[in-house]
């Protein structure tokens with residue numbers, strides 16, 4: 184299939200900037216918000232992370248596909264990114280355990296992508312101009328036509344996406360009869376979060392995004408987990424209400440990423456779209472309570488409004504980002520509820536923050 188990589192493809196940004204590259208994956212056209220991830224490994228986990236739904240991913244690591252695709256190394260059952268932009272798209276792979284090539288994987292799942300892009304130049308450009316929509320095409324070479332299509336793509340600001348990636352039916356994980364039971368509100372949950380719970384003797388039930396607190400209570404959980412997920416947290420009043428009900432009922436609660444943003448919103452702290460998101464595996468975060476630094480895995484394009492957190496009398500800050508001082512963790516005063524903006528399940532990434540899962544299990548005692 185290597186002939187495919189020789190076909191031309193275009194990446195057009197919403198501000199009119201054009202990049203020329205080669206077709207990768209399926210031949211076609213795709214749109215989404217463009218973002219970049221600086222992780223040096225873990226492309227498969229990135230592709231399948233439901234938080235990336237609707238986004239075109241630029242990988243700054245120069246080699247993508249070189250260790251192939253292994254069916255079990257996924258964060259959800261399908262590829263969630265809208266498309267990939269990379270430098271070297273390697274169809275040949277060198278790992279014995281791999282099941283297939285990136286090209287077969289992308290073609291099976293209809294993922295349109297572009298390679299042979301100067302990703303350093305592109306990332307520098309996006310960093311300067313901020314998040315914006317983009318279109319990739321390996322079938323339409325007419326820029327005006329691409330512009331027309333790109334104009335119809337909605338902004339990520341104000342977009343609710345969790346209900347498109349959440350499970351439609353509840354399901355269980357872990358071993359029944361385990362030490363603790365949790366209810367997981369699935370807004371786009373990553374499999375490695377559930378693995379981290381089941382490895383800690385936790386049995387759980389995963390519920391669709393729009394499940395109410397009363398419905399989850401029927402499972403009689405010891406605590407509630409609010410998951411990561413795509414889209415704008417402020418466009419999810421249904422989930423904000425659920426979090427408010429969990430807090431009002433004084434139940435233990437832990438939130439990751441989107442779950443962190445929803446815990447803030449439930450405490451009247453607004454969120455906002457970031458100029459550029461945090462996406463990578465080496466973001467330094469200071470744990471203010473323990474006075475130590477954690478190297479963290481991150482993937483978010485929205486954040487909680489720092490001044491509002493600092494002014495709040497309902498929550499206290501537990502973690503701060505050492506690159507830009509943004510708020511990375513909060514806990515609710517007088518309640519058993521806390522959340523982090525980064526990814527302690529870090530799949531892939533450093534394991535510095537795994538203790539947060541232990542903290543939550545202890546909190547349910």
Ligand SMILES: NC(=O)CC[C@H](N)C(=O)O
Pocket residue numbers: 234410411412413414415416439440441442482483484485486
């Ligand atoms: N990983 C996540 O949960 C992302 C949360 C939210 N969609 C954001 O981009 O900020």
